[in-house]
Amino acid sequence: MEPLLCTQGLFAGYGASPVLQGVDVTVRAGELWAVLGPNGTGKSTLLRGVLGLLPWTRGSARLLGRERSEWAPRALAQQVAWVPQTFEPAEGFSGLELVLMGRSPHLGLWGLTSERDVALARAVLEELDVGYLADRPGEALSGGERRMLLLARGLVQQPALLLLDEPTAFLDVAHQVGALARVRARVEVGLGAVAVLHDVNLAAAFATHALLLREGRVLAQGPVGTVLERERLETLYGLPMETALAPSGVRLFAPRAR
Template sequence: MEPLLVTRALVAGYGPRPILHGVACEVRPGELWAVLGPNGTGKSTLLRAVLGLGPWTRGEVRLLGRERAAWEPRALARKVAWVPQTIESTEGFSGLELVLMGRSPHLGLWGLPSAADVALAREVMTELGIAHLSERPAEALSGGERRMLMLARGLVQQPELLLLDEPTAFLDVAHQVGSLDRVRARVDAGLGAVAVLHDVNLAAAFATHVLLLRDGQVLAQGPANEVLERGSLETLYGLPMETALAPSGARLFAPRAPSR
């Protein structure tokens, strides 16, 4: 199956010293990759480098079979959706209007959403449990509510590849699980997705594949059930880990508390 995203020998950074060092990965339809690693190791930089947003790069980035530089921005936005870590200014818009921004790459000359666009936006908001935010002004939204609306905006875009930078930040446990569950449902239907996460247990529960980054280099990558094991996580985070198997069969991970 043709990869949706390919990086080879990717080097990226914001100055003379690179943050990423020779990162290589491939993401295919039906795969949800979780990117895990310590703070400052280059997880967000990887996604931004893939999109050409800021950091200088060397190496190769291919999106849906074409060099990234060969894509016209609007055409790429019809295929690739981006849910950033930092939420841009949203004042002056309602919740529904924010979600409808995801339809922009698909709109015609006048840029006006159709009844079908509005219906799709409302459908996704209902699916995510945020239909009640449709008419709420952005100024009255919490950080978690804005995060859910940004996810809805990305899903409404109907991409082939979805890139998510810390999509569960500011969310309570129920919304963390609910949002990743809806992403995983689309992955199972053929979407490709990459999500920067900090919670190892969420990665174990929802990701098909995992990329472990430490000091800007790939420590390990591959199927989640192979990569997520105590030894690799102890190396990744530099602390002892405990593992357990839940009655459901789910694998659980936790840092070992220091002895007192």
């Protein structure tokens, strides 16, 4: 089967010099990739470059077998969902309406949502344990609540590939785990996903693969069990780390207190 995402020699940036400096990565159905790396290293730029949202990109970014530039926006949005860090203005919309925006690429000529769309949006909100946000005005949402609605919007889009930019930021630990568990459950049944994360332990627990980005270049990539390794993380973040094996078999990482 064609990969959902395949970049080759991807350079991307905003100004004179590129942020991404030749990234090669291939994401397939049934894989959840964690993108890890220091602040400003190009993690969000990678997602935005793949989607063609930057002033410039060079190299190849193929989505579901077709070069990004060959996709019409609506057709692409039926296959690929992007969960950014913030909503465009949420004000003036209810939580349910914000989530229903994810159905836009699938709606007919008049852009009207059906009962099925509404039922789907409510079901995703319930699944994420935030059903109570359906009637909440956009201007009355906390940072974490906005994040949960952004994720819900991405899930109701029912994409083949889900790109998540720091989906767990602002979430309490229960919602962090809940959000990634819901994404992983979909990955188990064929979704492909890429999630920018800052929490190595969440990556170890939920991702199938990891891409370590440092200064716009790939430091390492592959299955989490082999890529997430103490010395490599020390190089990635430039600080000493400790590691231990939890009784569950998951490897845990923590920065060493100096």
